[in-house]
Amino acid sequence: GDSVTQMEGPVTLSEEAFLTINCTYTATGYPSLFWYVQYPGEGLQLLLKATKADDKGSNKGFEATYRKETTSFHLEKGSVQVSDSAVYFCALSMFSGGYNKLIFGAGTRLAVHP
Amino acid sequence: EPEVTQTPSHQVTQMGQEVILRCVPISNHLYFYWYRQILGQKVEFLVSFYNNEISEKSEIFDDQFSVERPDGSNFTLKIRSTKLEDSAMYFCASSADRGRGYNSPLHFGNGTRLTVT
Numbered sequence: 001g002d003s004v005t006q007m008e009g010p011v012t013l014s015e016e017a018f019l020t021i022n023c024t025y026t027a028t029g030y031p032s033l034f035w036y037v038q039y040p041g042e043g044l045q046l047l048l049k050a051t052k053a054d055d056k057g058s059n060k061g062f063e064a065t066y067r068k069e070t071t072s073f074h075l076e077k078g079s080v081q082v083s084d085s086a087v088y089f090c091a092l093s094m095f096s097g098g099y100n101k102l103i104f105g106a107g108t109r110l111a112v113h114p
Numbered sequence: 115e116p117e118v119t120q121t122p123s124h125q126v127t128q129m130g131q132e133v134i135l136r137c138v139p140i141s142n143h144l145y146f147y148w149y150r151q152i153l154g155q156k157v158e159f160l161v162s163f164y165n166n167e168i169s170e171k172s173e174i175f176d177d178q179f180s181v182e183r184p185d186g187s188n189f190t191l192k193i194r195s196t197k198l199e200d201s202a203m204y205f206c207a208s209s210a211d212r213g214r215g216y217n218s219p220l221h222f223g224n225g226t227r228l229t230v231t
Contacts, residue, residue: 034219036222043120043222043223043225044205044207044220046219046220049219089157091157101159101170102149102159104149104156104157106155107156107157
């Protein structure tokens with residue numbers, strides 16, 4: 001079945017470091033891909049999305065490119081801040097006749113230190 | 115910005131007891147969902163709900179689970195007889211319209227942590 005695999009955390013970085021969180025997917029069709037973020041004590045928030053191959057989603061300095069050839073959607077940020085500390089979830093959505101049934105990865109915890 | 119609210123934030127219950135988790139979706143949204151996350155595991159889809167009926171449910175959503183929209187604002191998840199393995203964070207979500215996600219992103223609540231003892 002459809003699935004998402006993301007790198008295990010925690011990822012610990014110093015402020016202004018470069019961030020990469022790897023995400024790969026398995027899907028029978030052509031999914032839409034998402035990154036969600038969960039800040040401490042809060043719900044899941046949509047960070048960025050991409051709906052077709054080679055699309056690049058971006059928001060708040062984060063970017064991810066939909067790579068069909070490698071079935072990947074890696075999250076990157078050039079210079080992280082302490083306020084980026086959170087859990088990041090990669091997810092996919094297939095239009096199966098249902099609605100927004102999201103399939104999530106396990107989440108990657110990011111800790112950024114000053 | 116409107117948000118999805120869930121109550122309570124933490125619920126402790128004894129095995130075999132019934133529990134109701136409550137959610138107030140965003141007011142103009144039409145589609146409602148429950149997801150759950152067992153500690154250390156993935157966020158999993160449970161059920162979607164539209165026009166007062168279940169649209170889709172996962173294998174997890176067995177006869178012990180039910181959902182209801184009892185009035186114009188609340189959306190509830192009931193577990194009839196809780197088991198230890200029901201301990202998890204339960205997330206409610208809502209979206210405005212049908213689509214492939216990019217047209218109608220899900221808005222999630224902060225979750226209810228359910229602990230079954």
